[in-house]
Amino acid sequence: MWNGTKSTIALGLAEIVERLTVEEKREFTQLVNWEELQRLRVEARRTPAVRPVGDPRLYVATTENGLSLDLPPEHTSAFIAMLPGKLASEAIDIFVQNGEGSQETSCPAVDLAVWLERHGDVLSEGAIMMEFGPYTVISAGGGCLSLSLEDAPPALRREIAQQALALSGFDHEFQADHFSAIVWEDQLEVTE
Amino acid sequence: MKKNVKSTVSFFRLLIEHSQRPYEPSPEHILKRMLLALCHGLSEIVESGTKNDAWEVVEGFAKECRKLEAE
Numbered sequence: 393m394w395n396g397t398k399s400t401i402a403l404g405l406a407e408i409v410e411r412l413t414v415e416e417k418r419e420f421t422q423l424v425n426w427e428e429l430q431r432l433r434v435e436a437r438r439t440p441a442v443r444p445v446g447d448p449r450l451y452v453a454t455t456e457n458g459l460s461l462d463l464p465p466e467h468t469s470a471f472i473a474m475l476p477g478k479l480a481s482e483a484i485d486i487f488v489q490n491g492e493g494s495q496e497t498s499c500p501a502v503d504l505a506v507w508l509e510r511h512g513d514v515l516s517e518g519a520i521m522m523e524f525g526p527y528t529v530i531s532a533g534g535g536c537l538s539l540s541l542e543d544a545p546p547a548l549r550r551e552i553a554q555q556a557l558a559l560s561g562f563d564h565e566f567q568a569d570h571f572s573a574i575v576w577e578d579q580l581e582v583t584e
Numbered sequence: 585m586k587k588n589v590k591s592t593v594s595f596f597r598l599l600i601e602h603s604q605r606p607y608e609p610s611p612e613h614i615l616k617r618m619l620l621a622l623c624h625g626l627s628e629i630v631e632s633g634t635k636n637d638a639w640e641v642v643e644g645f646a647k648e649c650r651k652l653e654a655e
Contacts, residue, residue, distance in 0.1 A: 423613055442609045443606060443607050443608050444606075444608070445607065445608045445610070445611065446607065446608075446609075446611050447609055447610050448607065451607075451649075453605070455601055456651065460598075460601040460602075460605070482626065484585070486599055487587040487588070487591050489588070489621065489624050489625060489628070491593060491620075493628065494587075494588055494591075494624075494628060496587055501622060517590070519588065519595065519620075519621035519624065519625075521587065521591040521594060526620070528590070528594065530591065530594045530598060532595065532598060532616075532617035532618060532621055533616065533617060534613075534617060535614065536598070536613070536617040537597045538594065538597065538601060538617075541593070573605065574607070583606075
């Protein structure tokens with residue numbers, strides 16, 4: 393946390409640097425730890441003092457054991473339909489729940505896209521849990537999803553997250569084991 | 585674990601996940617996407633589940649709480 397004195401120093405330095413000639417600024421860049429300053433600037437941008445309020449257009453992030461996602465609703469079905477291929481699952485157990493009760497069913501992976509198409513209403517507004525062998529996805533409707541990938545390699549999480557971005561029209565190759573990506577309007581902001 | 589138990593615990597975890605996001609989801613999102621699903625799950629267990637189902641839900645919630653406290 394900045395105190396008054398530090399703020400004064402920082403402001404004074406910034407003012408002095410501003411008054412330097414181009415040649416003096418060039419010399420100055422050789423004297424300061426430019427990489428550290430850049431890193432601090434990025435960190436400050438990524439950790440605003442107050443969390444923004446509202447629902448982003450897109451959110452994908454790693455959790456302790458999987459991924460937490462809020463996708464554009466129109467891409468939810470395509471995202472779930474590609475999961476059996478990524479998770480090497482041949483059959484899916486499905487549990488649908490709403491205010492009137494619950495239903496259990498299962499379907500072969502090859503028929504999942506058709507099932508999703510027939511149950512678009514549940515996908516958009518209902519609560520669904522789908523089990524792909526040891527992995528589980530829950531859909532809370534409106535593109536709000538949580539994927540449990542217990543013991544899955546980090547590369548698989550990255551691959552699924554990248555696919556989620558791609559389906560939503562964004563391209564990014566995650567490098568780290570823990571990351572988040574968010575879109576408020578049309579700009580993809582990634583933290584790794 | 586029964587599907588309704590697992591599903592109910594999963595929606596509780598989803599609620600925790602949202603609390604850890606770098607933004608604050610809207611109250612409508614919390615209500616529609618998590619609380620209602622939790623309410624439906626809990627109501628079904630109270631109406632047609634067993635005492636063991638209810639206990640497993642509480643245990644599942646407590647497990648998630650312990651993870652949260654350990655972070």
